[in-house]
Amino acid sequence: MGPAGLDGVTTRVEDERPASVRDRAERGMRDERQPRPNPLREGLRLERMAEPCTMVICGATGDLAERKLAPALYNCLLGGFLPPEFTVVGFARRDLGDEAFRDHLLEGINRFSRNRPAKPAIWESFARGIEYHRGDFDAPEAYVELAKRLDRIDRDRGTAGNRLFYLAVPPALYPEIVNQLEQAGLATPGDRRRSGSKRGWTRVIVEKPFGSDLESARTLNRELAEVFDERQVYRIDHYLGKETVQNLAVFRFGNGLFEPIWNRRYIDSVQITVAETVGVEGRGEFYDATGALRDIVQGHALQLMAMFAMDPPVEFHSEDLRDEKLKVLRGVKPMSPSDVATNTVRGQYVSGWVEGEKVSSYRDSPEIAPDSQTETFVALKLGIDSWRWAGVPFYLRSGKALPSRVTEIAVQFKQAPLALFARAGVPQIEPNVLAIRVQPDEGILLRFGAKVPGQGLQIRTVNMDFRYGSSFAVDSPDAYETLLLDAMVGDASLFTRDDEVERAWEILDPILNAWQAGEGGPLHFYGAGTWGPPAADELLERDRRAWRRP
Ligand SMILES: NC(=O)c1ccc[n+]([C@@H]2O[C@H](COP(=O)([O-])OP(=O)(O)OC[C@H]3O[C@@H](n4cnc5c(N)ncnc54)[C@H](OP(=O)(O)O)[C@@H]3O)[C@@H](O)[C@H]2O)c1
Known part of the structure; x- marks a missing residue:
């Protein structure tokens, strides 16, 4: 029933929210399995303890499980964030027993x-809750057996029917796995009531890359949505789990100093750099079909930009946060082919030297076609059409075989309105820069002009430098530790929502299409160990700006 109108007659109010918002809200209302946001837990992100649950790693014998997931779980346990009931089930094809699988994780x-x-006592208690489930992802009986195993674990270890499925597999396998999970009654908690176990939650973590273009991302989203509610799906982008990226919100919204200047009135331009020194070592086949735009810009760089540029959320809850990030991405208008030629630069490295090591040309790497057109470097100029950011260019660049490994967001502020010291013969002072270093040496650096001590007037740019490593006595957790724990407590703030992923592809698809059609400017070449092709410098020189050399 609608609210009473002024005339005392009850009036019917049409819900004017967009269909996607209504749908999301309705899904939220009927999704009783999801914990209600708890501001103390989710909002302030106080130290958290996962609920008893079983984590099923699909693809448990793979590289990701060994390199990232096993260490992250161990460190969560070491930190006291996992309850004693916590159980891991590794699911893969290889013929291993429990012991061999435990050794693999160790x-x-x-x-x-x-x-x-690993500390022996900690490891032993962890190992008691690790099992291996052998099976092929397309074999229904493997899931039937998995369901029985999970029910048994619920009974024996008190995991309360809570299940986290981690799809540590190539994305082409997602549809098969989620459909099989559904067939076996493992996708919805309701099904498990029949087997007598308690009602619990079911969540699924999916890895990047999420699609290779808009159409494939939509298809993947649709396939997941056929089985899971969006609130059960956690799309991981490990950059968002990094301490500095989370600190962006604290830095901006927890301090009174920065937010008032975080807009077009004070900020001249923003540069986002994701630079790698490595080439394509061992990933040639994957990389040649992917390239820098899909591999780095689609997820990491656009997510960094959204976190940097978003408005303050109404509350610090996952849906509010992701709504704000989406608004930023919606403000980035997709480019026409001529925009692509003007505002993008793509490059590919040829032989050179990186950190004293000889690097051969990309096209000479194993598994790379000798005439490959794949970009190993990309630079973009984007704009955000919003009240806050209209007219402020966002320059994004990412590349392989660059001189240093660094990820940073650098904010260049506008010059002082009056060159007051020019009369005293002081040349133009460099603009103030705030550099937020995501990796390595996480921290924040502020560059400003200061008077050189002495009788004359000389001004030099100096650094004010905050480093996590030296300011805090504790180690930053690895991104996977943060994100796994978040998924276990049901906090999706740092995971990418379906509409964010699709919007990112809506921005990038026209660029990929123009490049492919030969309308988006040529592929440039750059020597390994340089900061990309000269055309990337020209992109900024045209605007009387220059890239920072981090
Ligand atoms: N590796 C990383 O550091 C990293 C970083 C970021 C993102 N990712 C993403 O994480 C995902 C996994 O990557 P990864 O490097 O770990 O892959 P991977 O080393 O190739 O491992 C694939 C896993 O899937 C299992 N598998 C494949 N086909 C199967 C089937 N039909 N039935 C049962 N098991 C099957 C394999 O089991 P068997 O070996 O037993 O056959 C193996 O455990 C990918 O989406 C990747 O893009 C990886």
Whole structure:
């Protein structure tokens, strides 16, 4: 029933919210399995303890499980964030027993964990809750057996029917796995009531890359949505789990100082750099079909930009946060082919030297076609059509075989309105820059002009430097630790929602299409160990700006 009108007659109010918003809200209302947002837990992100649950790693014998997941789980346990009931079931094809699988995870911890080697007592208690489930992803009986195993674990270990499925597999396998999970009654908690176990939650984490263009991302979203509610799906982008990226929100919205200047009135331009020193080592086949735009810009760089540029959310809850990020992405208008030629630069490295090592040309790498057109470097100029950012260019660049490994967001502020010191013969002072370093050496650097001590007037640019490593006595958790724990407590803030992923592809598809059609400017070449092709510098020189050399 609608609210009473002024005339005392009850009036019917049409719901004018867009269909997607209504749909999401309705899904939220009937989704009783999801914990209600708890501002103390989710909002302030106080130290959290996962609920008893079983994590099923589909693809448990793969590289990701060994390098990232095993160390992350071990460190969560070490930190006291996992309850004693926590159980891991590794699901893969290889013929392993429980013991061999545990050894495999232990090796991953001993090789890759930030705390290593594993402490025997901690490991032993962890290992008691690790099992291996052998099966082929397209074999229905493997899932029937998995369901029985999970029910048994619920009974024996008190995991309360809570299940987290981690799809650590190539995305082409997602549809098969989620459909099989549904067939076996593993996708919805309701099905499990029949087997007598308690009602619990079911969540699924999916890895990047999420699609290779808009159409494939939509298809993947649709396939997931046929089985899971969007609130059960956690699309991981490990960049968002990094401490500095989370700190962006605290830095902006927790301090009174920065937010008032975080807009077109004070900010001249923003540069986002994701630079790698490595080439395509061992990933040639994957990379040649992917390229820098899909591999880095689609997820990491656009997500960094959205976190940087979003408006303050109404509350610090996952849906509010993701609504704000989506608004930023909606403000980025897709380019026409001529825009692509003007505002993008793509490059591919040829032989050179990186950090004293000789690097051969991309096209000479194994599994790369000798005439490959894949970009290993990309630079873009984007704009956000919003009240806050209209007219402020966002320059994004990412590349392989660059001189240093660094990810940073650099904000260049506008010059002081009056060159007051020019009369005293002081040349133009460099603009103030705030550089937010995401990796390595996480921290924040502010560059400003200061008077050189002495009788004359000389001004030099100096740095004010905050480093996580030296300001806090504790190690930052690895991104996967944060994100796994988030998924276990039901906090999706740092995971990408279906509409965000699709919007990112809506921005990038026209660029990919124009490049492919030969309308988006040529592929440039750059020497390994340089900061990309000269055309990338020209992109900024045209605007009387220059890239930072981090
Ligand atoms: N590796 C990383 O550091 C990293 C980083 C970021 C994102 N990712 C993403 O994470 C996902 C996994 O990557 P990965 O490098 O771990 O892959 P991977 O090393 O190729 O591992 C694939 C896993 O899937 C299993 N598998 C494949 N086909 C199967 C089937 N039909 N039935 C049962 N098991 C099957 C394999 O089991 P068997 O070996 O037993 O056959 C193996 O455990 C990918 O989406 C990737 O893009 C990886």
